[in-house]
Amino acid sequence: MAIETAHSYLVHPGKAASAQPAISATTVSRSDRLFELLTKIYDGAPAECKIDISFQADDSGHQVNDRCSQFDIYLTKPTLARGRAIAEELQLVTTNRSKLGLLFLVTGTEKGQRRLVVSRFPADEGIVAQEHKSKLSVEFIERIFMKNSHAYKSACCQVSLPHKGLWRGKAIDHQISGGQKEISDYWVREFLLSELSTTSAAGTRRAAKVLREAIRSSDDLDVRQELIAAAMLMRGQDGRVVSVRSICSGLGLSEVAMALIDRKMPAADLANEQFAFSSEEFDKHLRYRAVELDNGAVLMAEADRFDDVFSREELDGQGRGMERFWTEGRVEDERVRQTK
């Protein structure tokens, strides 16, 4: 794997700007030490970019997408000028919050396909110290890039040229691992003109079903209770961009519970698939229903099985609300717990 071209652009926050600042650009030469670093980013991009993205269709339903067109033009003949058009689009959606950024466009050829890696590093601050003969000079610098790997964004597309088919790509935005949807909107939606390939409902449904299967199949009561607790806490993730793995790790699930969830995933990679969690969708597939009686009893079961597990009967028919519940089963666990 070898990089064929690498261009770099200094992209300013231009979203609210009345006039767009000029974008300085340069070609990174092979002799440059930066080239080595870019090689690592380029080689690692297919594995690093874990978020599967799909480019948006236009209003008529066709995948006529400006960014795909620009990538196509750039991949066909990567020039500084063609890359600048991409940088200009990034600048138009960059807010002051996203700060000044250094954009890299790196291309190569892999197995007969052209690969484009697009990476953005925000400006950071730092101090440079230089030793002179008899004194030390320190300088505060506001334009340091690649210092903080947690702020790194990247995208990777690989297609055969000329490309007449539909486009798909992969991306990574380390900032959305924290679940900040507005940041994912900046990189994935506004700049890449894409959406997460896994829809909110599909990702949430899979998470709920996997968790439900894990709960049902667990014969370890502690693990089962841990998973039930996780199911209840997961609802708090509503609207956040997550993966099954990130949720489980955020909830501090034990290794045994996590391994059980992994076994229930249709494919291992899907545990890392990112999606916007929907508690409404989650409730359709995994919800617990609890009934508390005035005598202190608490009855709980999966919502869609509650009426199968518990039989109930109205007792007096005088509107006093007296009911009898009954159920049958083998006792698997019995504990004494402290009351509130």
Next chain:
Amino acid sequence: MSEIDVESAYRQRYERSLKALAIRLEAHLCDLFDEVNHIDRISARAKDPRRFAEKAGKAENGRPKYMHPFEEIQDQVGARITVLYESDVPVVEEVLVRYFHPVENLQRAPEDSASFGYFVPDEAVSEDVPQFVEIQIKTAFQHAWSETNHDIAYKSDADLTPEQERWLAFAAAQAWGADKAINELVADLGPDPEEGSTR
């Protein structure tokens, strides 16, 4: 790559992954639409290797239509959801786009699909799994028309005569008209008392 080479390479992919993907897709769709009314049938298939090779070998303006058929032919795996009434199509579409990301979402009427699109399969990405699947939504009449049209027109070696073309167009119009008539009737009859919703 010759047509035979394309067929052979595709057949490997077909046997190794596409057939299984079609089975999983069908099961997944059946599960998703389990509680949706008026679904007549759901089926999925992997494109037959011979048909793929024929399509890959097509020419356009004297040049190969597909330079990279494995990337450019998007219906290697396709599914069809057949519904009873035309008014069911948007209902099914709504569920579909909730669970599948539409890469292209198109309408064709009256002679072809009611609605079709290319979607990202709900699968882990791998070299062997196509990046897109085609999912069509058709009414029962459109399904019947589509199947016969495909059999007669697309598989016919010779071009159809103008009169035969007119018969095909007539049949298409009949299917289109039947959908409209049934839809009107269903709207007149009002909500289905058993389902508590529009028929």
